[in-house]
Amino acid sequence: MSPTLKPTRPPHSKSRTHPTPVPDLHEIVIQTRAVAINPVDFAIQTVGTGLFPGLTFPRTLGMDLAGTIVEVGNAVTRFKAGDRVLAHPDVLKKTAAGAFQLFIVAQDNMASHFPNNTSFEEACVPPACLSVAACGLFQKDYLGLECPTVPPTPNGKILLVCGGSTSVGCNAIQLGVAAGYEVVTTCSPHNFEYVKKPGAGYAFDYSSPTAVEDILVVLKGKLCAGAVAIGNISPPGNGTAAAEACLDIVxxxxxxxxxxxxxxxxxxxxxxVDGKFIIGSTLKDNELGAKIFEEFLPKALEAGSYLYAPEPLVVGQGLERIQEAFEVVKKGVSARKVVVSL
Known part of the structure; x- marks a missing residue:
């Protein structure tokens, strides 16, 4: 039996016990060792079906985790019991995939090995926001850029990322650089050096009245590959300034x-100019999932060319600390990802 933390009716949560999940053909069962918190987690808890119609409660939430594999499905060949992995489980598909429990199921194309010298608390940081950034950058119905490689092949084009110090932003910067693009980003001035660590070539103050004009100077005479604009998923309108700046520049x-x-x-x-809201889990159903989590990410992590960014902020241990972690994120954190150890 596996303990789990489930919202019983938004915005409440309760710990329950249920049977340890059994993997389908292309699934793995992971003993969770650390989870990261995303704004969408408490948005689902607060807004409920208003955000994702069709969801039912109680439901186990959580989209970022790292842990140890305990069982694999009959069609899984890349993993075995005992492997240390990070994963982005499909919480919207089944409650057994919610990260906020001690044993979860994940699709094998949405998980990656990570180096032995990396902690579970570091490894749980990227998966969900990596997926969002990857969908926006590489899927044909979004920007449709060339996929990342190790090492990258520069192409001379510029990618704009508005909101570079966010979790999605850090991953968009790294993926863009790995795909061969020079990245221009916006953030607060105190994060200028921070966003250059994952590879941003230029950083501009998002609040500057001349930000758009300053970025256009950098882009003059160069090809822009498009842009990613980042804000919170709830409430609607959060991040409007970032979107409008990106749209204007493009x-x-x-x-x-x-x-x-x-x-x-x-x-x-x-x-x-066109734009589209990123559904950050669609790569699980196409070839991009394997390209990112199987072909690119393990190599990049092993080579040290992909950072676990933003840095983890561990706020406690145990499922009972999840709701407290939600409150920390709601109050606002900058250039950090809130994490709970299990």
Whole structure:
């Protein structure tokens, strides 16, 4: 039997016990050792079916974890019991995939090995936001960029990431650089050096009244591959300024006229520019999942060219600390990812 933390009715949660899950053909069962908190977790808890119609409660939440495999499905060949992995489980598909429990199931194409010198608390940081960034950058119905490689092959194009110090932003920067793009990003001035660690070539103050004009100077004479604009998923309109800046820059620069939106944007698109809200789990159903979690990420982590960013902020140990961790995220953290050890 496996303890789990389930919202019984938004915004409440309760610890329950249920049978340890059994993997389907292409699933793995993971004993969870550390989980990270995303704003979407408590957004689901608070808004419930208003955010994701079709969800039922009680439901175990959580989209970021690291742990040890205890069982694999009959069609799984890449993993075995005892392997240390990070994973992005499909919590929207089944409650047995929610990260906030001691044993979970995940699809094998949404998990990666990580080096032995990495802690579980570090390893649980990237998966979900890595998936969001990857969908926005590489899927054909978004920016459709070339996939990342180890080592990267520079292509001379520029990628704009508005919100580079966020969890999605850190991953978008790293994936963009690994795919051969020079990255321009926006953030608070105190995070300028921070966003350059994952590879941003330029960092601009998002609140500056001249930010758009300053970025256009950098882009002059170069091809822009498009942009990723990042804000919180709830409430609608959060991150509007980032979206509008990205849309304005893309409209006025040479190159792709598309902005991948990691937010609910309700404003008007400039003429000739398109944008789309990123559904960050769709890579599990196409070839991108394996390209990122199987072909790219393990090599990049082993080579030390991909950072576990933002840095983990461990706020406690045990499932009973999850709700407390939600409150820490709600109050706001900068350039950190809130983590709970299990």
């Amino acid at each position: 409209a006025k620069s040479q190159g792709a006229k598309f902005v991948a939106l990691a937010m609910v944007y309700q404003g008007k698109m400039p003429e000739g």
